[in-house]
Amino acid sequence: MEKFNNLFICDNPLVKVLITELRDINTQSVKFRRLIREISRYIVYESLRDVELTSIEVKTPLDLAKGYKFSNKFILAPILRAGLSMIDGAIDTLTDSQIRHIGLYRNEETLEPVEYYVKLPDNIPDNTIVIIMDPMLATGGSAISAIKTFKKRNAKNIKYLSVIASIQGVKNVLENYPDIKIFTGALDNELNRNGYIVPGLGDAGDRCFGT
Numbered sequence: 749m750e751k752f753n754n755l756f757i758c759d760n761p762l763v764k765v766l767i768t769e770l771r772d773i774n775t776q777s778v779k780f781r782r783l784i785r786e787i788s789r790y791i792v793y794e795s796l797r798d799v800e801l802t803s804i805e806v807k808t809p810l811d812l813a814k815g816y817k818f819s820n821k822f823i824l825a826p827i828l829r830a831g832l833s834m835i836d837g838a839i840d841t842l843t844d845s846q847i848r849h850i851g852l853y854r855n856e857e858t859l860e861p862v863e864y865y866v867k868l869p870d871n872i873p874d875n876t877i878v879i880i881m882d883p884m885l886a887t888g889g890s891a892i893s894a895i896k897t898f899k900k901r902n903a904k905n906i907k908y909l910s911v912i913a914s915i916q917g918v919k920n921v922l923e924n925y926p927d928i929k930i931f932t933g934a935l936d937n938e939l940n941r942n943g944y945i946v947p948g949l950g951d952a953g954d955r956c957f958g959t
Contacts (some may be wrong), residue, residue, distance in 0.1 A: 756793045756905065763787055767911065767933050771949045777958040781833055784883060784956065787911050787933050788837030795907050795931045796841075797933035820877045820905070823848050828865065828883040830953035833908070834876050834881040837953045842879075850880075850897060852890045861893040872903040880906065880909055883952040885932065887943050888920030895925050911952070912936060914945045 768959040769775055770783045805812050822845040826835045831850075839845060851865025872878065880894050891908055898906055906928055908921065913932040916939055921928060938946040949955065 752804040752918055752930075753881045755924065755935070756794060756929065756931045757935055758791050758931065758933050760790060763790050763933050770911070771947065773950075777956060779784055780955050783952070784911060784952075785837040785840075786863060788834040788881070789841050791909050791911070791933055792838045792841040792879070794956070795909060796928070798929075799877065813853065814935075820875050821873065822846070823872070823876055823878045825850055825878055825880045825894065825898070827852055827880065827890055830884065830956060831844075831880075831882045833883060833952065833956045834911070838881060838882055838909075845879075850894050852893055863893060863897070866921050868897065868901055870901060872901045874904050876900075876903065878903045878906045879909060883911040883956075884945055884948065885910040885917040885921070885930070886911050886939060886945050886948075887914075888917035889922075891917065891921050895921070895928060897944040898924075907931060912945055912948055914939050914948075917945075924952055 766783050766787050770780065772944055777801050801816040802819045804815050804817050806815050824835060824838050824845045825848045826832050828851040848868055852861045852863055855862055869884055878898050882890060885891055895906055908930045910932045912934045914936050918930055921930060936945045936948055940946050
């Protein structure tokens with residue numbers, strides 16, 4: 749399998765088991781949403797390994813203790829609609845984050861993303877880490893569009909999180925934005941002619957929201 753410098757696969761045994769349950773055609777919407785929430789929590793955890801910390805002191809009941817806080821602020825940016833399924837797990841992990849939504853849908857004929865909702869500040873502060881989330885990184889079109897949207901607003905540090913990614917999608921994103929770090933739970937080999945990941949898990953939005 750092809751290797752990518754800025755691709756990080758969360759290979760924790762628990763994540764592997766959870767993704768197996770998620771793929772199962774018999775998994776219903778209620779359980780599907782719970783699984784994505786749990787998996788998202790672990791993938792966010794993995795994405796924080798390289799963030800900078802600032803040393804602080806806190807007072808315990810007995811004495812002063814040395815500790816840490818994040819040096820950066822965080823923006824969690826789910827891509828509507830499927831990305832909403834990841835936000836609860838992400839906010840469980842990064843409780844003080846700002847949440848921003850990006851609305852994209854895929855033209856079923858061209859497979860190109862169409863932007864229908866974006867509400868972001870004109871300038872993203874340098875100390876902000878943007879975490880874009882979408883369960884499926886398939887062709888990479890939506891990911892590239894979302895990254896471009898934040899780049900236009902001067903975002904300097906962007907991470908892209910998915911539950912399952914395709915090799916083609918990862919390649920497309922990193923060819924356009926080699927500075928982006930991609931974190932995912934599994935990497936699949938193929939896309940079918942409709943742009944769905946194979947074996948994948950189907951349409952994440954439909955399965956999550958029962959539509």
